Amino acid sequence: MTTSENKSLYADGIGKIRSENGVIKIDLVMINDHPSKEGEQSRKIPETISTLVFSPEGFKQATKTMRKMRKSLKKNQPANPKQEG
Known part of the structure; x- marks a missing residue:
């Protein structure tokens, strides 16, 4: 993908994560x-809008980056005793 083709994609969350044929697939x-x-x-139902496909190494790097962001978010937010994880 070239830079001119990059688009932002909004997602509410992650659905399924699975390993298929040597790659990791994450449904947004x-x-x-x-x-x-x-x-x-009304019922709130998650619907898959896109799928991210990672090499195993790319998946490891992505989770490392997400852990850093999570730490940053936790540091900048007031403590919530009801919040898990």
Whole structure:
């Protein structure tokens, strides 16, 4: 991919992560409201919008980078005793 083809992609989160044929695949998901029966609350359902494909080495590097970002976020946010992980 060349620089001129790069696009930003918004995702609400990660769906499935799997290993197939020597690569790691991560599904990016968008959470969408789906109408329910009348009088019921709508359901939030994750839908895959794109898939990231990493080499094993690329996956290791990506998780290392995400851990650094997580540390930074935890350091800059007030403590929340209800928050897990």
